[in-house]
Every structure is written in C-alpha cells, then in structure tokens.
Amino acid sequence: MTDTPAARRPRRDALENRAGILAAATATIAHDPHASIDTIARSAGLTRRALYGHFEDRDALIREVVAAGAQRFNAIALSIHDDDxxxxxxxxASQLWTEASHVQVAASIALDDAHVLETADALAPLRRTVVAIVRRGQDADVLRTDVAAPTLARLVEEAARAVITRMDASSPEARSLAVRAVLSIAGLSWREAVALLARHPELLEEHR
Incomplete structure (x- = not known):
C-alpha cells in the first residue's frame, strides 16, 4: 500500500499534538510542579481523555518533560570548550540561563521526591561537565580547593538552581546574578567575578 500524504497526516498530527502537550506541561509545571493532569490538559486545550491518548499517566508525561529538558541542558554542556x-x-551558567523556563521545570521536578532519581539520571552528562570544569579549575588553582570537586560541583548546581527558581527570568540583572552566584560558590570573590564578566561581556549575551 502506498504511503500517501493523506496516510501520513494522522501521524504528523499526533506528533504535533504530543509536542503541544509537552509544551503546555512544561509551562504549567514551571508555575506549579504539582499541577494535576486535568490542569495540564486544560492548558493544552485538551480533555483529560484526549491527553491520556498520548500519555498513559502523569508520571509518563513528567518523565518526558524531564527528558526533553535534560536533552537541552546536556547539549549546552557539551558545547562548552573554554580552556579557562x-x-x-x-x-x-549564562547559556543555561537562556533556557531559564526549562531549567525552572527541571529544578521544580527535582525538588519533588518522586522524581529525584530520574532527574539526576537525565542530567548526568551536564553534571559530569560541571565536575570536570571544577576539577580543572582546582588543578589550575583558580577555583577553591577546600572542597572535593564532586561536592563543589553540587554546591554550584544548588546555587544556580536557587537563583533560577527564585528570580524573575525577565529581570535585566538576573542572568548576571546567576553567573556571579555560580562563580562565587566556585571560589571567586565578588570583585573577581565582576572583573571577569567585564573582561568577557560576551558571556552575558543570550544564545539561542
């Protein structure tokens, strides 16, 4: 049987509907990490029954939201190649801020005990990148060495998450504050952080 454009359309529509549900879930959970399946369905312009046609339950939907967000974060991590x-x-930190709404979703879900392990697994490549950067900084004696690299990397992550989840992403100072908070936890004084950003203003430019 020939696969005509008409035959392919239902599959394309299904994929578009699924993407729309994920986008709605991302926005809804960013506002309320405990949003019900009914709330998410209404946000997507669907009935609960229609949403269940794409995801068997709320956990399945959350898992895909986590996976989609993690894929974006991990891709950013793999794009960082600075020697310093x-x-x-x-x-x-700055480029992750570009994904602020997605980071807020991951942070909110990570705070939910039901999803800690799967969030940690999904973000493993990003976390390995942070540990590697921190270890290089310690070896070069430009980042603090009083804390083991894995622990310092986790402190950096928690500092970034605290800023991201508590600040308005539209604030003109938010990105700079997030980056300075990360650098401060990593061992730079606030003056050193400000000087670094002054020497490299491109670090605070938005990348899409």
Missing amino acids: PRIALARL
Whole structure:
C-alpha cells in the first residue's frame, strides 16, 4: 500500500499534538510542579481523555518533560570548550540561563521526591561537565580547593538552581546574578567575578 500524504497526516498530527502537550506541561509545571493532569490538559486545550491518548499517566508525561529538558541542558554542556575553567563555568551558567523556563521545570521536578532519581539520571552528562570544569579549575588553582570537586560541583548546581527558581527570568540583572552566584560558590570573590564578566561581556549575551 502506498504511503500517501493523506496516510501520513494522522501521524504528523499526533506528533504535533504530543509536542503541544509537552509544551503546555512544561509551562504549567514551571508555575506549579504539582499541577494535576486535568490542569495540564486544560492548558493544552485538551480533555483529560484526549491527553491520556498520548500519555498513559502523569508520571509518563513528567518523565518526558524531564527528558526533553535534560536533552537541552546536556547539549549546552557539551558545547562548552573554554580552556579557562572560570570562563567555562560562567559561559555554562549564562547559556543555561537562556533556557531559564526549562531549567525552572527541571529544578521544580527535582525538588519533588518522586522524581529525584530520574532527574539526576537525565542530567548526568551536564553534571559530569560541571565536575570536570571544577576539577580543572582546582588543578589550575583558580577555583577553591577546600572542597572535593564532586561536592563543589553540587554546591554550584544548588546555587544556580536557587537563583533560577527564585528570580524573575525577565529581570535585566538576573542572568548576571546567576553567573556571579555560580562563580562565587566556585571560589571567586565578588570583585573577581565582576572583573571577569567585564573582561568577557560576551558571556552575558543570550544564545539561542
């Protein structure tokens, strides 16, 4: 049987509907990490029954939201290649800020005990990148060495998440504050962080 355009249309429509549900879930959960399946369905312009035609339950939907967000974060992490670990850390924090709404979703879900492990697994490549950058910085004696690299990397992650989840992403100072908070936890003084960003203003430019 020939696969005509008409035959292919239902599959394309289904994929578009699924993408729309994920977008609606992302926005809804960013506002309320405990949003019900009914709330998410209404946000997507669907009935609960229609949403269940794409996802068997709320957990299945959440897992896909986590996976989609993690894919974006991990791709950013893999794009960081600066030799100076301070610049690499600043660039990573700044570019993750571009994905602020998605980061807020991952942070909110990570705070939910039901999804801690799957969030950690999904973000493993990003976390490995942060540990590697921190370790290089410690070896070069430009980042603090009083804390083991994996622990310092986790502190950096928590600092970034705290800023992201508590600040208005539209604030003109938000990106700079997020980057400076990360650098501060990593061992730079606030003056050193400000000077670094002054020398490299491109670090605070938005990348899409």
